[in-house]
Amino acid sequence: MTKVWRGFASDNYAGVHPDVMAAIVAVNAGHQVAYGADETTARLDALAVSMFGAGASVFPVFNGTGANVVALQACANRWRAVICVSGAHINADEGGAPEKMAGLKLYGIESQDGKLTPELIATQVYDIGFVHRAQPAVVSITQTTELGTLYSPAEVRAIAEYCHANNLLLHMDGARLSNAAAALGVDFKAFTTDAGVDILSLGGTKIGAMGAEAIVVLSPALAEAIPFLRKTSMQLASKMRFVSAQLIALFEGGLAVRNGVHANAMAARLDAGLRTLGVNIPNVTQANAVFPIFTASQTESLMKQFKFYVWNHMTGQVRLMCSWDTTEGDVDALLTAVQKVLAE
Secondary structure, three states, X not given: OOOOOOOOOOOOXXXXXXXXXXXXXXXXXXXXXXXXXXXXXXXXXXXXXXXXOOOOEEEEEOXXXXXXXXXXXXXXXXXXXXXXXXXXXXXHOOOOHHHHHHOOEEEEEOOOOOOOOHHHHHOOOOOOOOOOOOEEEEEEEEOOOOOOOOOOXXXXXXXXXXXXXXXXXEEEEEOOHHHHHHHHOOOHHHHOOOOOOOXXXXXXXXXXXXXXXXXXXXXXXXXXXXXXXXXXXXXXXXXXXXXXXXXXXXXXXXXXXXXXXXXXXXXXXXXXXXXXXXXXXXXXXXXXXXXXXXXXXXXXXXXXXXXXXXXXXXXXXXXXXXXXXXXXXXXXXXXXXXXXXXXX
16 A cells, blocks of 8 residues: 655645546546547637637647747757756756757856846847857746746746847746746736747646646747647647646636645745744745755754755755645644754
């Protein structure tokens, strides 16, 4: 029998939301046409338009790396480059997939809060037309960032305006887009389409799906290549209705945002409790990730009881991630363990 346990390592560790599981079962009756020509995916197409605007189109894929790689390929030829923060998932956590699969150079920029600005992007926009330097084609930002911080709609708009003025496209890695919408208190369109984002990786897995992500094209000219890139990148689902059904369950009735509100609230509870205990948390907690600093011995002791990741081995900073199913009891149990470790 599988042992049931709780942790704070990743929102990927959480299970599937019951409503999502029910949606999968609901489309399991009978036959539907394969490869996306099914009734469920047609519903998802209509949902994407209602969420992101009349020009939006959606392409379900299996995972976040696939969504990012396919989206970036649609934005840039193989001799070109992507500008991102050095800690971006595409640069630090995708095993070189953008380079290997898409043939793209990544220009990583150091950022204390995980965010890009027009001024930071400008540091990599030079030697345009110079054959010896991979030419920037697209900027990729992450919402929420790898440090749990948020871009406001105005910040996204400022980046988009800079990008478009300099012949660059703007990609948003939205693996935790629902946490961002929950924290900002606005709809998805406000900080994507309306803010000038050209193409989006829409996350479902971290917010309650079994394995469902999507590419949402917001600049229609980019859509033509996506079906072919998705196929050659091995991201085309034959029984696509099962992927589409998960995304519909999450986004049609607002479940994804409600899950984000809950996860963010659990992180806020954890952040407040740790600060009350005197734990140093250098980063602001804006969504569902908390980044405290512990000594090596404290981390070792806590890891005997809870799974989580060390974020920076040099400083002792760790990442504690809350999920859609994190409970107040989970948070309080961790706080009790921290209090005991601090007293030892």
